[in-house]
Amino acid sequence: MPGVVHVQTTINGEDTNFLCEPRQSLLEVLRDVLGMTGTKEGCNDGNCGACTVIFDGRIVDSCLVLGVEVQGREVTTIEGLATADGLHPIQTAFLENAALQCGICTPGFIVASKGLLDEEPDADEGRVRHWLAGNLCRCTGYDKIVRAVLDAGQKMK
């Protein structure tokens, strides 16, 4: 069995330490090592975006990042969006716009949308659609999702 590595990082603003094997992806670490199952596994090969997290300000598919790579860096997951004061505006907008059906793609879409709206709250429809091209939904299509993100952008300004 390969040796384990100690990794020190920041997840959702909190100092976090974990042990992982060098071959374990960040997705696997989040779900199986840290028990943070809000980040979903869909394809495990970078196609579906269900495992999207924010990594030092950039959105990435956590299945394509190794756990050891987050040493000394910052990661934001779906668990980091809502606070004790309530839901993040993007989360509220997804609820109000019925922008989810089965919900498995939803955390990825919300985290990806945060990555956009943190920088560009005025992003227009074309920009939103282009930005979310890396996230797949099979149930309900993209229209309500795009509307929810545009709605959230207005509220985040």
Place this chain on the structure above:
Amino acid sequence: MVANIVLSEVEYTHVGKRPIRPDGVDKVTGRAQYGPDITLRGLLHGKVLRSPYAHARINSIDTSQAESYPGVRAVITAQDLPFASLTKEELGAGYQALKFASNHVLAGEKVLYKGHAVAAVAAANLHVAEETAKLIKVEYEELPTVMSVLDAMKDGATLLHDDLFTSSLGETSKTASNVAAHSRFEIGDIQQGFAEADAVVEHEFQTASVHQGYIEPQNGTAFWNADGQLDVWCSTQGAFTVRAALADVLRHPVSKIKVTPMEMGGGFGGKIAIYNEPLAALLSKKSGQPVKLIMSRVEVFEASGPAAGSWMNVKIGATKNGKITACQAEFALDAGGFPGSPAASAAMCAFACYDYPNGLIDSYDVVVNKPKTAAYRAPGSPQAAFAVESVVDELCEKLGIDPIEFRLTNASKEGTRRIEGPVYRRIGLVECLEAARSHDHYQTPVDAQPNGKLRGRGVASGFWFNRGFVSSCNVTVNPDGTVGVVTGSVDLCGTRASIAQQTAEVLGIAYEDIKPSVADTDSIGYTFITGGSRTTFATGLAAINASQDIKQRMVERAAAIWEAPVEDVEYVDGVIQHKSDSELKMTFKELAQRTLTTGGSITAQCNIDPSGEGNSFAFHVVDVEVDPETGKVDVVRYTALQDCGKAVHPSYVEGQLRGRSDAGRRGAGHRMGFERRILL
């Protein structure tokens, strides 16, 4: 895309509104627990070894090296299934069904498709399990493959099963065949019908297998306790059908199996069959620890689903006035490695949008060397619609009749009899066609493009039966005036919201006071799958009926408190009141608060197997643009119309329409490739 036309004459308080779904916060925060999210003390991870060949005999399996690998806790093959130790004599008439079900779980003498499960292992972590699976040595003898229904139906075709005989019109064939079933529907005189036609169009079609493509991979977790109790957690459309299928292949009583349906990340018909659950159960039995199996994306595509590929021949005749005189079709749908394609469903749906005097439809369920096919958003109907609607459009062109006018002339309506027997009650196909005809999209001409690209417009009708079947619902009045609604229907698309709306409507209380949940198989009466567009109808009706009982019991309780005759008390809009004494009045909440000191909790339940579901019709108008240089096709405008009955939560109905249109659009441009073998 959608402009709702509401034909219902009743104004409701909750039904037809768009409240926030009860499970919404869990889903936007990542707290919702899907199948793969479960963890248990001592959990092992499993991995399946799958066939690299589409068709091969298994000469031997050597698991010795895998079993002694450090960290491995259990290794299983088909020999661990009860079927391996049961004789044909013991099983009698149930022999073949159990053989097929068992061989689907783990290959027996042969592998029937690339990706067919051959063995499985459990280890402390997934990586060790993956390493271990590679140490299992399987000796195969490769066999010729049949990959299409046409090849499979040829005389002398390679047989997948030497004991599969064709069940045809009540007879069973004498020789083995890849055709499991042939059925026929017939009305009138087909030859006479074509003789009366002024124009006839006939075409042959083939469609590829299309995978449901849910984002969440198939998964299953099981713990087989020392007392024989088997607990299973999985993503499924039907916990009770999983329990029944497990009881069958494991020869284990249903009373000793509890299935807990987790949140499900998309199914579309593909999450009804069992795949991982029996393997996890056997690995758990052998290791004494809980075991979790999750398919990789490759395994999902190679070993689960897809929707059936097809060969179809459709011939329609009509008079110059556009009246259909005859409809004839043959549908051969591939079942994958084991019988069970929706060929008969395709036959029933094919001409369901038309009223025609003469018809003949043959359908064939055919096995091929592909994974066992599964339902996919109206199984059989999209394949048949593609063929039939293409022929109808060409017939319209030939006759010079507008495609919507032609469809209106021949439209099924109340009283039309479908070829397999049922007579339509109130349906909405004509309304869909009329709405499409007057829609801005249809009124806008298809313009020639200045960039040299070609544009065209296609239209198509679609049909689905909708279903009833068995559902159960338990309703409990909580002491704070809220109401718990427990069903056995897995929520795929917002049914907790719609059932809460239906319950609130009957009880006349706030939607937010309804707490819907989905129970495990020990905690609710038998409930059939969430599928076939049945849940809002059947489970919704169970909730409505149980809520009616709640009202009666609230009236009885108030009467007892007031020492008044029950018939003097009434329930009006969430208020329980005496009919003549206006002093005696309690809101739902006030009475609920008194239940525990006046006789105990008030509950009601309903078990139901309703008939009377309304049939559903769709009509789609699509403009596409083709680049003649490159062949690239773009959809430039898409309008979908659906007769959906009363939309309980219109937002989720719109989501279904759009989601299905997107899936169909992608399926249309898709051919699913199946390799005969992979290079090792």
